[in-house]
Amino acid sequence: NAGVTQTPKFQVLKTGQSMTLQCAQDMNHEYMSWYRQDPGMGLRLIHYSVGAGITDQGEVPNGYNVSRSTTEDFPLRLLSAAPSQTSVYFCASSDRAGAEAFFGQGTRLTVV
Amino acid sequence: AQTVTQSQPEMSVQEAETVTLSCTYDTSESDYYLFWYKQPPSRQMILVIRQEAYKQQNATENRFSVNFQKAAKSFSLKISDSQLGDAAMYFCAYRSAFLLRGGADGLTFGKGTHLIIQP
Numbered sequence: 001n002a003g004v005t006q007t008p009k010f011q012v013l014k015t016g017q018s019m020t021l022q023c024a025q026d027m028n029h030e031y032m033s034w035y036r037q038d039p040g041m042g043l044r045l046i047h048y049s050v051g052a053g054i055t056d057q058g059e060v061p062n063g064y065n066v067s068r069s070t071t072e073d074f075p076l077r078l079l080s081a082a083p084s085q086t087s088v089y090f091c092a093s094s095d096r097a098g099a100e101a102f103f104g105q106g107t108r109l110t111v112v
Numbered sequence: 113a114q115t116v117t118q119s120q121p122e123m124s125v126q127e128a129e130t131v132t133l134s135c136t137y138d139t140s141e142s143d144y145y146l147f148w149y150k151q152p153p154s155r156q157m158i159l160v161i162r163q164e165a166y167k168q169q170n171a172t173e174n175r176f177s178v179n180f181q182k183a184a185k186s187f188s189l190k191i192s193d194s195q196l197g198d199a200a201m202y203f204c205a206y207r208s209a210f211l212l213r214g215g216a217d218g219l220t221f222g223k224g225t226h227l228i229i230q231p
Contacts, residue, residue, distance in 0.1 A: 033218050042116075042203060042221035043157075050217055058218050090157065092219075098145040098164070098209050101219060103157035 002026050006091050006104035013081040013111045021076040021107050023091030031094045032074040033101070036060065036087040043090060049074055081111045114139045114206050118222035125194050126230045132179075133189045133225045135204030143209035146180065146187045147219070151201040160202070163187065165209075191227075199229045 007022045025032065033048035035058075045058030049068040063085060065077040074093075078085060088108050092101040115138045125131035137146070148160040163171045163180050170178050175192045191198055204222040 031217060035219075035221075040223060042223040043205075043219070044221070045218040048216075048218045056216065058216075059220075088155065092157075097217060098207055100147070100159050100162055101207075106155050 004091055004093050004102050004104040006089075006107050008107060009105060010108050011110070013078070013109065015081060015083060015111060017081050018077070018079050019081065021078075021089055021091075021109070023074045023076065023104060024072050025074075025091075025093040025102070026072065027093060027095065027102065028071060029093035029095045029102075030071065031097065031099075031101075032068070033058070033092050034064070034066065034074070034076045035090045035092065036085075037090060037106075038087050046076065046089075078109075083111045085109065086111045114141070114144075114208065114220045116204050116206050116220050116222040118202075118204055118225050120225045121223070122226040122228065124228040124230060125191075127194055127196060129194055130190060130192045131194055131227065133191075133202050133204075133227065135187045135189070135222055137185050137187065137204070137206050137220075139185070139206065139208075141208055141210060145207045145209065146178075147205040147207065148176070148178070148187075148189045149203045149205060149221075150198075151203065151224075152199070157203075161189065194229050196229050196231060199227060201226050 034046040035043040047066040049055045091104040094101045146163045150158045201224045205219040
């Protein structure tokens with residue numbers, strides 16, 4: 001049972017480059033979300049989705065895009081990476097509102 | 113918007129003793145969920161305990177229990193018989209139940225408490 005899988009685990013980007021962080025879950029969960037974790041800041045919500053075709057912004061959405069074409073996948077796109085986007089990124093899923101969120105292993109992204 | 117505050121950046125406890133981590137939150141909602149997550153050095157986020165706001169009874173999971181005071185908007189975590197494996201960052205988190213009525217989803221986290229276990 002894989003749960004929530006994030007790829008890659010580590011990534012270094014140059015300023016201005018674009019990339020997609022992948023997130024896939026095999027639990028048939030409707031709810032998925034992306035967070036970033038910065039030192040001393042806890043986790044902050046970037047975007048979330050309550051089902052295929054439905055996404056919305058969280059607390060810190062600027063510089064990130066998402067789409068949800070299938071229940072399983074919820075990729076996060078950085079259109080033009082900036083050093084301020086250096087962070088650890090977590091994807092999470094849950095089967096209903098209020099339920100426990102299951103997290104992926106995280107992606108450590110460094111923008112130089 | 114909701115906020116979650118963890119006022120203890122770091123706590124230290126002797127192995128086998130009891131420690132309590134504090135969490136307060138601010139919300140105008142009456143229906144919500146509260147969580148404690150543990151993040152060891154592996155950085156994996158692991159659910160410790162979950163509390164439903166409409167339930168008066170405090171949640172317990174083996175050595176972990178909470179003191180949920182809804183009126184005071186307080187949600188502390190008590191770890192009994194502390195073990196070396198409990199050493200980690202602990203995050204308190206809030207999740208609205210309003211999604212069921214068309215509201216926003218996602219967890220709001222506190223900044224975390226770093227728990228050190230002294231052998």
